[in-house]
Amino acid sequence: MRHWLLKSEPSAYSWDQLVKDGRTPWNGIRNHQAANNLKAMKAGDRAFFYHSNEGLAIVGIVEIVKEAYPDPSDETGRFVMVDVKPVGPVRNAVTLAEIKAEKKLADFALVRQSRLSVVPVSVEEWRVLCKMGGVKP
Numbered sequence: 001m002r003h004w005l006l007k008s009e010p011s012a013y014s015w016d017q018l019v020k021d022g023r024t025p026w027n028g029i030r031n032h033q034a035a036n037n038l039k040a041m042k043a044g045d046r047a048f049f050y051h052s053n054e055g056l057a058i059v060g061i062v063e064i065v066k067e068a069y070p071d072p073s074d075e076t077g078r079f080v081m082v083d084v085k086p087v088g089p090v091r092n093a094v095t096l097a098e099i100k101a102e103k104k105l106a107d108f109a110l111v112r113q114s115r116l117s118v119v120p121v122s123v124e125e126w127r128v129l130c131k132m133g134g135v136k137p
Contacts (some may be wrong), residue, residue, distance in 0.1 A: 001042075001044055001045055001046065002040070002041070002042065002045045002120065003045065003046055003047065003048075003120070003121040003122075003123070003125075003126040004037065004041065004045060004046070004047035004048070004064075004118060004119065004120055004121055005047060005048040005050050005058070005109075005110055005118070005119045005120075005121050006026060006047045006048070006049055006050065006062065006084070006117070006118055007050045007051075007052040007117045007118070008049065008050070008051065008052065009051070009052050009053045009054060010051045010054050010055055011054060014051065015049050015051065015059045015060045015086075015089065018049065018060070018062070018084070018085075018086050019060075019086050019089075022085060022086070023065060023083060023084070023085045024083065024084060024085075025066075025071075025081045025082070025083050026038070026081050026082050026083070026084050026118075027071045027073055027081035028071070028073060028081075029071070029079060029080075029081065029117060029118060030074070030079060031116065031117065033113075033116060034116055034117050034118040034119075035078075035079050035080060035118075037118040037119065037120060038068050038080050038081065038082050038118055039068045039080055040120075041064045041067060041068065041082050042064065042067060043064055043065060043066065043067055044063065044064065045063070045064040046061055046062070046063055046064075046087065046126075047061070047062050047063075047064065047084065047121075048060070048061060048062075048090075048121065048129065049061065049062050049086075050110070052117075055093070056095055056096040056097075057093040057094055057095045057096065058090055058093065058094040058099075058129060058133060059089060059090060059093050060086060060087070060088065060089045060090060061086075061087040061088055061089075061090065061135065062084040062085060062086055062087055063084065063085055063087050064082050064083070064084055065083045065084060065085050066082060066083035067082060068080040068081070068082055069081065069082075088135070090130075090133030090134060090135050091133060091134030091135060092132070092133055092134045093133070094129055094132045094133045096110070098132060099111060099129070099132075102128060102132070104124065104125075104128050105125060105128060105129070108121070108122075108125050109121075
């Protein structure tokens with residue numbers, strides 16, 4: 001199993017909305033590197049749900065339930081989406097400031113490539129972030 005981080009602006013699609021919906025397609029990704037990360041996802045992989053721009057924090061954990069398939073909103077036919085479902089909230093939201101302050105996360109893609117909306121999370125980063133969020137890895 002691999003781990004990821006998915007960003008969403010709460011005003012566009014929030015953690016609470018995902019919990020209410022129970023499942024959603026993760027669509028609208030138009031960055032090639034982020035799209036390649038979507039293509040690498042497998043069913044059963046886990047990802048942090050990160051509120052970007054407003055909140056700037058990890059607020060939940062999701063599971064990939066459907067692997068990459070064509071995003072119908074992409075007229076070029078080059079981009080994909082995956083389906084996710086909520087696993088659960090983190091006990092303590094993990095803010096970007098806390099992430100940047102943690103030396104073990106200095107190489108984390110969220111810190112190094114802050115504009116990327118879908119990033120991989122290493123096993124060690126997952127462990128550290130779960131501990132910070134008060135959840136079991």
